[in-house]
Amino acid sequence: AQKVTQAQTEISVVEKEDVTLDCVYETRDTTYYLFWYKQPPSGELVFLIRRNSFDEQNEISGRYSWNFQKSTSSFNFTITASQVVDSAVYFCALTSSGGYNKLIFGAGTRLAVHP
Amino acid sequence: GAGVSQSPSNKVTEKGKDVELRCDPISGHTALYWYRQSLGQGLEFLIYFQGNSAPDKSGLPSDRFSAERTGGSVSTLTIQRTQQEDSAVYLCASSLQDRRPTKFFGPGTRLTVL
Numbered sequence: 155a156q157k158v159t160q161a162q163t164e165i166s167v168v169e170k171e172d173v174t175l176d177c178v179y180e181t182r183d184t185t186y187y188l189f190w191y192k193q194p195p196s197g198e199l200v201f202l203i204r205r206n207s208f209d210e211q212n213e214i215s216g217r218y219s220w221n222f223q224k225s226t227s228s229f230n231f232t233i234t235a236s237q238v239v240d241s242a243v244y245f246c247a248l249t250s251s252g253g254y255n256k257l258i259f260g261a262g263t264r265l266a267v268h269p
Numbered sequence: 270g271a272g273v274s275q276s277p278s279n280k281v282t283e284k285g286k287d288v289e290l291r292c293d294p295i296s297g298h299t300a301l302y303w304y305r306q307s308l309g310q311g312l313e314f315l316i317y318f319q320g321n322s323a324p325d326k327s328g329l330p331s332d333r334f335s336a337e338r339t340g341g342s343v344s345t346l347t348i349q350r351t352q353q354e355d356s357a358v359y360l361c362a363s364s365l366q367d368r369r370p371t372k373f374f375g376p377g378t379r380l381t382v383l
Contacts, residue, residue, distance in 0.1 A: 187370045197358065199374035245312065249370050256302070256325070257362075257372060259312040 156181045158248050160260035167236055168268050175231040175263045177246030183207075188222065188229045189247040189257070199245070205229065236267045271295075273375035275361050281381045282351055290346045290378045294363030301344050302364075302372060303328075303336060307357035315359075318344060351382045 157180040167173045179188065190202040203213065205222050213220050217234045233240055246260040274293045282288050294301050303315040314328040318338045329335070333351075338344040348355055358379050362372040 189371070191374070196376070197379075198376045199360065199362075201371060201373060204371050256314050256317060257304075257312075258314075261311045 156183075156186075156248055156250070156258045158246050158258055158260035160244075160246055160263050162263045163261070164264045164266070166266045166268065169238060170235050171267075172232060172234050173236050173265065173267075175233075175244050175246075175265065177229045177231065177260060179227050179229065179246070179248045181248060181250065183250040186248060186250050189249070190220065190229075190231050191245045191247060192242045193245065193262070194242040202231075233265075236265075238267050238269055241265060241267045273361055273363055273373055275359075275375040275378050277378060278376065279379045279381075281383065283383050284353060285350055287347065287349045288351055288380065290348075290359050290380070292344045292346070292361030292363075292375060294342060294344070294361070295373060296342075298363035298365055298373075299341060300364045300372075301338060302362045303344070303346050304360040304362065304374075305357045306360060306377070310357075312360070315346070348380075351380075353382045356380055356382045 159178045161176055186207045188205045192200045192202055203220055210222050219232045221230045243262045243264045245262045247257045249257050273295055276291045280288055299320055301318040305313045305315055316323055316329055316336050317325045320341045321338050333349045336346045358377040360374055360377045362374045364372045
């Protein structure tokens with residue numbers, strides 16, 4: 155069975171702090187994809203990144219970076235120098251490479267960035 | 270349009286009434302998904318369409334829920350005899366094809382059953 159665990163329910167930081175959102179996944183598939191989505195107060199799920207299981211290179215996009223480690227089944231997301239606009243719920247998700255790629259979501263982490 | 274659109278954005282209905290929720294996927298996206306997001310339940314998969322057929326309906330919570338897709342484009346999710354526990358945000362997503370796993374989501378329809 156596939157499962158995604160986001161142990162942090164809520165995180166509160168002050169602007170300019172760095173913050174890391176944890177994601178741990180379970181799957182028996184050898185090929186799979188991991189995702190992060192952002193859900194701002196407006197409600198729409200915004201795609202942030204996709205990572206496939208055979209590419210463990212970390213990725214940086216501006217203030218965002220992702221650390222994928224197969225050895226620990228983790229795909230953590232770090233926001234550097236957080237801003238108020240980063241306040242949102244962040245979801246980690248998993249899908250296998252076969253079939254129709256149904257997304258399995260974690261419960262989400264609510265990030266509040268205070269000025 | 271540029272993204273996935275859903276209508277209505279909000280729907281308030283009385284218990285026992287039927288509702289229809291609409292999803293317009295990104296043009297050319299053959300795969301379409303419905304998810305439900307309710308408090309305490311996270312994001313739940315409901316149904317998947319490839320073209321006009323639905324190979325997986327396993328997430329539909331009861332036989333009061335049904336969905337169809339016509340012309341390989343617009344999809345309608347119908348909930349009959351609504352119950353208060355149906356209150357949630359219903360999200361639609363589309364993707365280019367089965368082997369392109371990135372799904373793009375619409376803004377959702379917030380359903381409130383009184």
